[in-house]
Amino acid sequence: MREDARMGGQVVVGVDIGGTKVLAGVVDEAGTVSSPARRTTPGRRGVTRQAEDALVEAVLESAAGRPLAGVGVAAAGFVDPAGERVMFAPHLPWQGEPLRDLLEERLGCPVLLDNDANCAARAEAHHGAARGAGSALMITMGTGIGGAVLIDGRVLRGANGMAGEFGHMQVVPGGQACECGKSGCWEQYSSGNALVRNARALMAEQPSVLAEVSGGRPERVNGPMVTAAAEEGDLVARQAFASVGDWLGIGTANLVAALDPEVVVVGGGVSAAGDRLLDPARAALRRTLVGAAHRRVPDVVAATLGPRAGMIGAALLLR
Numbered sequence: 001m002r003e004d005a006r007m008g009g010q011v012v013v014g015v016d017i018g019g020t021k022v023l024a025g026v027v028d029e030a031g032t033v034s035s036p037a038r039r040t041t042p043g044r045r046g047v048t049r050q051a052e053d054a055l056v057e058a059v060l061e062s063a064a065g066r067p068l069a070g071v072g073v074a075a076a077g078f079v080d081p082a083g084e085r086v087m088f089a090p091h092l093p094w095q096g097e098p099l100r101d102l103l104e105e106r107l108g109c110p111v112l113l114d115n116d117a118n119c120a121a122r123a124e125a126h127h128g129a130a131r132g133a134g135s136a137l138m139i140t141m142g143t144g145i146g147g148a149v150l151i152d153g154r155v156l157r158g159a160n161g162m163a164g165e166f167g168h169m170q171v172v173p174g175g176q177a178c179e180c181g182k183s184g185c186w187e188q189y190s191s192g193n194a195l196v197r198n199a200r201a202l203m204a205e206q207p208s209v210l211a212e213v214s215g216g217r218p219e220r221v222n223g224p225m226v227t228a229a230a231e232e233g234d235l236v237a238r239q240a241f242a243s244v245g246d247w248l249g250i251g252t253a254n255l256v257a258a259l260d261p262e263v264v265v266v267g268g269g270v271s272a273a274g275d276r277l278l279d280p281a282r283a284a285l286r287r288t289l290v291g292a293a294h295r296r297v298p299d300v301v302a303a304t305l306g307p308r309a310g311m312i313g314a315a316l317l318l319r
C-alpha cells in the first residue's frame, strides 16, 4: 500500500535550509523525494521572519494542499540539544529563536529540527552509503568541513548539540589562519577553499591550464575550475586534489583512532571529484591510522544521496 494512502493522504515534508536557499520536498518511507520546492533565504543580515516565511512557503508549495503529517528541518547551524532552537548559524539570521514552536504554530503540525550534517548522516545511514553500518563517520566537504558521528545507529549530539565540528580540529599548530579565529584548523588544509588555495599557489610555480581559464588572474580560480582542469589531466589541479585528499586521510585517521567507525562517508561539493579525492585519502588513512596492519581499516566512500540528503534526513526525524 502506498504511504500516502495509509497515512490518509498526509505527507511528511523534509526541509534543508542554508545560507542561500531553502529546499523542501515530500519524502516517503523509502527516502524518495517528490514535489520539490525551493526559495531563496535572506542570509545572515536578513530578518528572522523572512527566513521563516521562505521556509513556510517552500513547505506549503511542496505539500500542494495535502495535509501535513509533520515537517523535519535540517538547518545549517548549531541546533540546541532539545531540537527546539537554532542557537547560531553563520549564514542565517536565527540566534536562539524558538524555531520549532514558531513553525509548529504556523504549519499546524509537528516540526522537528536538527543540524544539516546530522540530517545528512542519518539519511546516508538509512538510505545511502552507510546503509547497514552500525557506526559511521560523515565528513561533509564544502567550502569548509562539517560532519557527524553515528554510533550504534544514533547521531552523537554532544552536551551542546555541537558534536561533529571536525573542520576546526587543529592539525597544524601555528598553521594557516582560519575564519573561526583560530589557526591550523583541518579545513584550512582539506576543503573546497584549501583546494583553490593550493591550486593558486602551485600555478605560480608551474604551467597550468588554470592560467588560461582564469585569464592569468589566480584570484579568479574557483573550485569547479580546478575540478575541470584535473579532469583534463592538468598537473597543478591534480596536485591540488592530491594534497587535499592526503589531508583528508590524515584528519580521518585521527577520527577513526578515536571513534572506530565501520565506514567513513564523504559528502559535500568537493566529494563530486570521487576517487581523485578519495584515493589519496584512503592511502593517507592507511599510512597514518594507529594499528592499521592489525585492524580492519574502514572504507572511505562517497556519499550517494547528494544535495537531497538534508531533506531526506530531516524527514527521518519524524519516523
Ligand SMILES: [Zn+2]
Binding pocket: 167, 168, 178, 179, 180, 181, 182, 183, 185
Ligand atoms: Zn577554524
